[in-house]
Amino acid sequence: MLKIFGFIVSVFLIIIIILRVPRESVGLSSFATKSDILGSPSSAERLLNISTAFGIILYFGIAIGQNLLNN
Template identity: 55%
Template sequence: MLKVLWLLLNIFLILIIFVRVPNNSGLSSFATKSNLLGSPNSAEKTLNKLTWSLIFGYFVLAIKFNLET
């Protein structure tokens, strides 16, 4: 069950990183085209928190799987 959760976390983390725009404007170009994530600042903050939470979860599960073997 944890391996399935880890796989889903990996896929979602890859997708969330691809959503980020690499230039300095961040998500402002995306947020001005659609009101899906609210203002560009709140969208950027939300994606930052989500990304760091997923990275933390990834490392916790990776350490757990490494200690099992």
């Protein structure tokens, strides 16, 4: 069960990192103005920063838990 949850968090982090890569006018600002899914570019960047930090902490927690279960 922990491995499946770890896989889901890994895929989530990959998607978040792919969304964060473009930073210029081609990136979040044009995406936000076209679709309005993430809101303004500054709020979208803040949301991505928070979700990335949460995902990384969660991933480390799962990795430590899996390591302790294997020993």
